[in-house]
Amino acid sequence: MTNRCSLCCFSDPEGWKGTLMRPLVLHIDIDAFFASVEQLRNPRLANHPVAVGSGVIASCSYEARQHGLHAGMPLGKALRRCPSLIIIRGHEAVYRCYAARLFEICHRWSPLVEEHLDEAYCDLSGTERLYPEPEKSVTQLRQEVASATGLTVTAGLGRNRMFARLIGKFHKPDGLGSIKPEQEEELLKKLPVAQLPGVGPRTEQILVRLGIETVEQMRQLSRPALGALLGRNGEILYERCRGEDHRCIGGREVPRTIQRGTSFDEDISCPRTLEAMLEYLCERAARNLRQRGLEARGIAVQVVHSDHVRDRRRIALDRPTCLDPPILEAALILLRSMQGRRTALRFVGVVLDRIRALPAALQGVLFETAPESAGANGSWQQRERYKRLFEQVDRIRARHGHGALLRGSTLALLQGTPGSAPKLSRDRHGLILRTSCLTR
Numbered sequence: 001m002t003n004r005c006s007l008c009c010f011s012d013p014e015g016w017k018g019t020l021m022r023p024l025v026l027h028i029d030i031d032a033f034f035a036s037v038e039q040l041r042n043p044r045l046a047n048h049p050v051a052v053g054s055g056v057i058a059s060c061s062y063e064a065r066q067h068g069l070h071a072g073m074p075l076g077k078a079l080r081r082c083p084s085l086i087i088i089r090g091h092e093a094v095y096r097c098y099a100a101r102l103f104e105i106c107h108r109w110s111p112l113v114e115e116h117l118d119e120a121y122c123d124l125s126g127t128e129r130l131y132p133e134p135e136k137s138v139t140q141l142r143q144e145v146a147s148a149t150g151l152t153v154t155a156g157l158g159r160n161r162m163f164a165r166l167i168g169k170f171h172k173p174d175g176l177g178s179i180k181p182e183q184e185e186e187l188l189k190k191l192p193v194a195q196l197p198g199v200g201p202r203t204e205q206i207l208v209r210l211g212i213e214t215v216e217q218m219r220q221l222s223r224p225a226l227g228a229l230l231g232r233n234g235e236i237l238y239e240r241c242r243g244e245d246h247r248c249i250g251g252r253e254v255p256r257t258i259q260r261g262t263s264f265d266e267d268i269s270c271p272r273t274l275e276a277m278l279e280y281l282c283e284r285a286a287r288n289l290r291q292r293g294l295e296a297r298g299i300a301v302q303v304v305h306s307d308h309v310r311d312r313r314r315i316a317l318d319r320p321t322c323l324d325p326p327i328l329e330a331a332l333i334l335l336r337s338m339q340g341r342r343t344a345l346r347f348v349g350v351v352l353d354r355i356r357a358l359p360a361a362l363q364g365v366l367f368e369t370a371p372e373s374a375g376a377n378g379s380w381q382q383r384e385r386y387k388r389l390f391e392q393v394d395r396i397r398a399r400h401g402h403g404a405l406l407r408g409s410t411l412a413l414l415q416g417t418p419g420s421a422p423k424l425s426r427d428r429h430g431l432i433l434r435t436s437c438l439t440r
């Protein structure tokens, strides 16, 4: 396969006239990613049930899945189901390298690639000349990934993102699925609602309670009815159950929330440790906002107490922000208001909501001073100073990793305090948390 750009197929001005561009999306997913990497690195683990994770399973091998194990299952329960399970805490930096290798190959095959944790969407629209038989080309791509990384991937080809991902799911592991537009209706009609992208456990519960179990039954509901039942997600599902998915590849969608959270190895009662961890999580969430050019107006803190009682409190900020100080301040107020139960905590997390794109008008400064715009989040000049500061902080972290520049409170977390301090470590990407995710 040559590394030609897909646009080359338009080089013949007569050839493409009158030809409609074929929409085609390729979804590539690494099979049992973390567990497969561990099995590759240590051949003695091959053909054994392996789970990667701490507290809960982050990824498990297909041998483990045969015992009913799945991602998100508590490790204690997993061990009871499969006593021969081999548990590995995981090596994030190594997984990152493997994922980067996959993405590098995808970029050679498509000019437009959207990267996720262990999967990628490639836009192959308009590549009829370059890939006249897409299935054959994708088989070649999969072989290339296998020889470069040793990992197997499952690929799905469809008219849009939804069908590409959906058809791939039916061909796991190490398979290739392809669905033509004329086959879509047949697949969708029989599909249980739970398998429709966008339907999570809670949505499924609501639908099943109403006797809606298949996509065909779901289609009986009107757009306003689904919207009233499931909110914004209902309107999206109205289109999905008809096979429509207009999300573009690499598109910058505004997420509804940005969340960061972690559980602890041991329950934590020390307020300083909890606050330091919350500050670190807020920093990560705020940085994510800035990277995507977004700002948030609402902030919530959620905790799980040692007796499994959950608590969540939310506050609306005076004005939308993407800067650390107002987010940290609000998060700490919320956390302190939740410590009345006097129990240790096993989980702490922050949720930013009411997110919107940063207005372009605020990017330039028209006047040097604007005292009337001062508010509870600090004066206008102070916000400008913070904005410049965090631009530099983000630049350093983009170059050297988040771990290159840490707050004093985070450093205290690493050193630990006598008693209940968590034994945390860090790499260039930041702290290594108990429940962590590569995308964070």
Ligand SMILES: [Mg+2]
Pocket: 029, 030, 031, 032, 033, 118, 119
């Ligand atoms: Mg996967």
